[in-house]
Amino acid sequence: MPKKKKDEHRIGVFICSCGTNIGGVINVRKLARDFKDYPGVSFTTSNMFTCSKDGQDKIADMIKEKELTGVVIGACTPKLHEQLFREILEENGLNPFRLAQANLREHDTWVHGDNPEVAYKVAYDLVAGAIERAKTLEDIGFEEYPVDKSVLVIGAGIAGIQSALDLADKGIKVYLVEKYTSIGGYMARLEKTFPTLDCSMCILSPKLSAVERHKNIELLSYSEVIETERDYGNFKVRIKKKPRYVSIDDCINCGACERNCPATGLDEWNLGLGERKAVYTPFPQAVPGVYFLDKESCTHWTDGCTICAEKCPRDAISYDVEPEEIELKVGAIVAATGFVEMDIEELPEYGGGKFAHVLTAGQYGRLLSLVGPTEGKILLPPGFEQSPKRIAYINCAGSRDENHRPWCCNFGCMYTLRHAEMTHRLYGDDIDQWIVYHELRAGGKEYEQFYRRVRESGVQFVRGFPSDMVEEKDGSISFSVFDQGTGSLLRLNFDMVVLTMAVDPSPGAAHLGHMLGVDRSEGGFMKELHPKLEPVNTKSRGIFIAGACQSPKDIPASVADGKAAASAAASHVLKGKVRVQMDKAVVDETLCIGCGLCEKVCPFTAISMTLRDDESQLAEVSSILCTGCGKCQVVCPTGAIKRKHFTTEQIEAEVLGLISAHRKREQAEKTSGGVSS
Amino acid sequence: MSTYSVYIGCSVPANYPNYEASMYKVAELFGLTLEYLEDVACCGSPNLRAMDYWGWTLVNARTLAIADSTEHDIVTPCNGCFGSLKDVYHLLKSDTDYRNRINAELEREGLEFRGTSKPRHFIEVLYTDVGLESIRKKITKPFDGIGIAIHYGCHLLRPGDVTEITPEILSELVRVTGADVVEYALWKQCCGATVLPVDEALAIRLARDKLKSMKDAGAAFATVVCPACCNQLDLQQLGLRESYGEQFDLPILFYPQILGLALGLDEDEVGLGMNRVPAKPILQHFSK
Amino acid sequence: MTEIGEKKELPDVFIDPIDMSELDRGFRKEIQSMPNGEELSAxxxxxxxxxxxxxxxxxxxxxxxxxxxxxLGIREKVLSSKEIWLCLTCFECQERCPQGVRVTDIFFDCKNLATEEGMIPASIVALGKELIEKGQLYTVTADWEREDLDLEPDVPGLSTDAVKRVLGSTRTGRLVKGGR
Known part of the structure; x- marks a missing residue:
């Protein structure tokens, strides 16, 4: 592109007051005026809100009236309105990339709010830099790629299931991947749900069956995503199907294998409470509703046991099955990988992992389950013979604690109330129940009424945190707690202590987030594009998140999330194509010496080396893989590779504009005796 | 091996030369050179910190600055001194303004706090620099699994982000001698030394509860790594017997005494005769 | 019956709540500006x-x-409390605080403020006096014990002058002088 002559620049400068965010600190009208005679500027103004209709119209009118060649907006962070402003440029015949934004709010007035004089100087310099940048900006185009009408949903808890069902109902092909042998997630472990105490499986199992029967859903249970790759508008995904050793097609669910199996393993479905056979099905309504053999606990590979295969009337069991890898092409991905309880051993102050009668709330929930290890009876582990007479529930175990997990687990208060209420209904006054809490959070619909009901049922509430927890010789647990209500220090003794554990994202979330290009927030939860306005979108286009992988959520919120992610993913794939901005890395063939440094540093494998006609190497950029990070531009020894829209020249122009504005003012201050601009 | 600058404090040399001597002899066996820091001031204890924070940081910063000039880490056997030095070290490392103010004062004496010499407790040096394996190799007279209760002392363990010492350090060091660590309910509890000047009855009660908890759990001996804690647990036992008729007969040994015996030092070399509650019964518990 | 003209004093009964105007709103900032006080408001x-x-x-x-x-700023009651001086300084509270408030450290700050305002137990002042006069808290009384163990008879390396010099010019010095 030929360089414009200096006098050809016609830049419009629009300074936003942003209410009092910027205008309350600096004089925006003066700032606009001060740029009236700045070289290359043909128009300046200030408004109360540049993002408002008035502000937008002003930009549109001036582009046409003054035949602007570039637009500079001094306002908030480009993260908020850059897209809007670019659209206004485009609608009015100016290439959207002719926009340069100066972040006067986050980079200046929010920082220097207590020092308006400094803030003004910084604002002036930032705008000067943006104007110099605007002078170097070039037109950049778009490319369009087709998007497949299919979505991969990762994780089949309630959020993922809801997402899959909603997408499938819209006629979109859904692949639902679940790493465990059955779908259902945490909700399938629950006996009842708060605040209505309706049976969890009664409301969940219709959805499990719907997933199994929906013609648009392909269920990949006991499978894991091992690789994802962006492929123009789509994603190439490799999935590992782990061997179940029991054929889904042949098993008739008769249970002969399980009855005869001699080997056992720790029962992960019951969160480590008790054991199960090596071949088993986790719960009656499991989907797929067939048996499954856990290689880790099976003795076939160590001792050559073949009992289950022999007992199977359908020859459904075979030990010679290898993991299978399949590759899919999908237009979008919804991650719904859920949560886990924090490891109880991280809480030695509560006897975590050491005291047999200290359980996690998840484990206690399994005791309450009619299909759990005690068939719904509250019995003391590990023998499960006696019922406790006194139970303490300790809320915020590890949560809201700077030494452990600073965040609130969101649903712990409520499920503790649920446990107390269910236990009360089963045992009445035979079990004396105490809830040791600090702040009880019951903000959802009809949650507060449920809390009141539990108080009325006679459960003892003590406001405080426990200390000095010890295991007595009889296995009971004693601790001290200061009851804030009465102002007394109490020493309490319980047969069983249930910890309302802090919540972490599922262990695989970190790796998956990295593969998908999704950032993570505090604690490793997946990060949304915007905490309020884009809760299920991520910074990676075509990748959506739902449920507790984003932050701890209860069932209603997870379902809402699942639906929202389905809606967002559907509108992405149903458009049929994506428009990709070409502000990417480009190679100047005449300058490239084929050294390959750019290929080495590219974190997205977007650069590959090809051979020219004369056999010398040449770097080639895949514009779909390139994210525009600019690493290649930094290492290129000849300046052959450029990250368009952020070329070295453009960055230098901005920096030099900023510095020279600063220098000029300093000189002026010196000659005029230190008075500020 | 390495050389260390020793800050011995005032309580250890004045009241417990057996601690001082056993520390030196143990160090010698592992080839550690301990050099007394010269011209250093008393740490002032938490009581000075309570009434005169600035004065407390100043005297301790002065000690740290003198240690800086030796280019060796500063090692102390006393929890009180360790707590003071480590806390001030932590403060001056993290608070630049405070450090500048302190250094402006120290400049008059031609000193400067730079923080190159780290304050460390003697047991942590044993654990980290010598290491359990080297210690195990030199044990010639292991104990027969006798139950020893550990009183860590508050200022050894807490605040954890400042002291950077975990309970395992001392329990592992006890186990390596062949003794068994007796777990007891009040293991974290304070000995009461700090409140002795303001509430003697409370201090006595705390020491008594602690001793009772150890004894109830089956401890035959107890170990301490602080002279103030030793006052409370060893000396106080005599008072408890005379004034309140509570008799525990629980010998309290400084850790280097226990380790020294296991390393083959004789009872006089570790000053066993100076412990107030007779400690010689421990000599009956070497592994046969 | 009380005779007319002979009025009794009103009984000394405190039924009023603490009025907002009595709160010392600067106290919080005062503590927060002291060492390890920053986390207080958490x-x-x-x-x-x-x-x-x-x-x-x-x-x-x-x-x-x-x-x-x-x-809240109930300054007087905190600084005049006997509790701050009963603190064991065992740091159990601080260690367990889920919000990282340095509770024990803050009580040390309070004791310093109380001392500045003259609210300090005499036994603590006595310790200060000891430090200023002797330059150390403990002095060797049984040097034969040390000699038996081949140790120098006096406390090695300890400079009593340094303590006297340094603390003589800080609050401890003023306190001890004032107490005389």
Whole structure:
């Protein structure tokens, strides 16, 4: 592109007051005026809100009236309105990339709010830099790629299931991947749900069956995503199907294998409470509703046991099955990988992992389950013979604690109330129940009424945190707690202590987030594009998140999330194509010496080396893989590779504009005796 | 091996030369050179910190600055001194303004706090620099699994982000001698030394509860790594017997005494005769 | 019956709440500006400090109540409390605080402020006096014990002059002089 002559620049400068965010600190009208005679500027103004209709119209009118060649907006962070402003440029015949934004709010007035004089100087310099940048900006185009009408949903808890069902109902092909042998997630472990105490499986199992029967859903249970790759508008995904050793097609669910199996393993479905056979099905309504053999606990590979295969009337069991890898092409991905309880051993102050009668709330929930290890009876582990007479529930175990997990687990208060209420209904006054809490959070619909009901049922509430927890010789647990209500220090003794554990994202979330290009927030939860306005979108286009992988959520919120992610993913794939901005890395063939440094540093494998006609190497950029990070531009020894829209020249122009504005003012201050601009 | 600058404090040399001597002899066996820091001031204890924070940081910063000039880490056997030095070290490392103010004062004496010499407790040096394996190799007279209760002392363990010492350090060091660590309910509890000047009855009660908890759990001996804690647990036992008729007969040994015996030092070399509650019964518990 | 003209004094009964105007709103900032006081405002009143304190049961004002009083600005009551001087300085409260409030450290700050205002137990002043006069808290009395163990008879390396010199010019020095 030929360089414009200096006098050809016609830049419009629009300074936003942003209410009092910027205008309350600096004089925006003066700032606009001060740029009236700045070289290359043909128009300046200030408004109360540049993002408002008035502000937008002003930009549109001036582009046409003054035949602007570039637009500079001094306002908030480009993260908020850059897209809007670019659209206004485009609608009015100016290439959207002719926009340069100066972040006067986050980079200046929010920082220097207590020092308006400094803030003004910084604002002036930032705008000067943006104007110099605007002078170097070039037109950049778009490319369009087709998007497949299919979505991969990762994780089949309630959020993922809801997402899959909603997408499938819209006629979109859904692949639902679940790493465990059955779908259902945490909700399938629950006996009842708060605040209505309706049976969890009664409301969940219709959805499990719907997933199994929906013609648009392909269920990949006991499978894991091992690789994802962006492929123009789509994603190439490799999935590992782990061997179940029991054929889904042949098993008739008769249970002969399980009855005869001699080997056992720790029962992960019951969160480590008790054991199960090596071949088993986790719960009656499991989907797929067939048996499954856990290689880790099976003795076939160590001792050559073949009992289950022999007992199977359908020859459904075979030990010679290898993991299978399949590759899919999908237009979008919804991650719904859920949560886990924090490891109880991280809480030695509560006897975590050491005291047999200290359980996690998840484990206690399994005791309450009619299909759990005690068939719904509250019995003391590990023998499960006696019922406790006194139970303490300790809320915020590890949560809201700077030494452990600073965040609130969101649903712990409520499920503790649920446990107390269910236990009360089963045992009445035979079990004396105490809830040791600090702040009880019951903000959802009809949650507060449920809390009141539990108080009325006679459960003892003590406001405080426990200390000095010890295991007595009889296995009971004693601790001290200061009851804030009465102002007394109490020493309490319980047969069983249930910890309302802090919540972490599922262990695989970190790796998956990295593969998908999704950032993570505090604690490793997946990060949304915007905490309020884009809760299920991520910074990676075509990748959506739902449920507790984003932050701890209860069932209603997870379902809402699942639906929202389905809606967002559907509108992405149903458009049929994506428009990709070409502000990417480009190679100047005449300058490239084929050294390959750019290929080495590219974190997205977007650069590959090809051979020219004369056999010398040449770097080639895949514009779909390139994210525009600019690493290649930094290492290129000849300046052959450029990250368009952020070329070295453009960055230098901005920096030099900023510095020279600063220098000029300093000189002026010196000659005029230190008075500020 | 390495050389260390020793800050011995005032309580250890004045009241417990057996601690001082056993520390030196143990160090010698592992080839550690301990050099007394010269011209250093008393740490002032938490009581000075309570009434005169600035004065407390100043005297301790002065000690740290003198240690800086030796280019060796500063090692102390006393929890009180360790707590003071480590806390001030932590403060001056993290608070630049405070450090500048302190250094402006120290400049008059031609000193400067730079923080190159780290304050460390003697047991942590044993654990980290010598290491359990080297210690195990030199044990010639292991104990027969006798139950020893550990009183860590508050200022050894807490605040954890400042002291950077975990309970395992001392329990592992006890186990390596062949003794068994007796777990007891009040293991974290304070000995009461700090409140002795303001509430003697409370201090006595705390020491008594602690001793009772150890004894109830089956401890035959107890170990301490602080002279103030030793006052409370060893000396106080005599008072408890005379004034309140509570008799525990629980010998309290400084850790280097226990380790020294296991390393083959004789009872006089570790000053066993100076412990107030007779400690010689421990000599009956070497592994046969 | 009281005769006319002979009025009794009103009984000394305090039924009024603490008026907002009596709160010292600067106290919180004062503590926060002192060493290790920054995290004070993070307190969410869970009283874990009190549960963790081995002796809180004998305190009329509990550790968490002291922290709340600092935040609210009930300055006089905190600084004149006997509790701050009863603190074992065992750091159990601070270690367990889920919000990282340095409770024990803050009580040290309070004791310094109390000292500045003359509210310090005589036994602590006596210790200060000891330090200023002897330059150390403990002096060797049985040097034969040291000699038996081949140790130098005097406390090695300890400079009593340094303590006297340094503390003579700080609050300890002023305190001890004032006490004479």
């Amino acid at each position: 307190c969410f009143a869970c009283s874990t400090c009190t549960s963790a304190c081995p002796i809180a049961n004998i305190w009329e004002i509990k550790p968490h109540q002291l922290i709340r009083m600092i935040i």
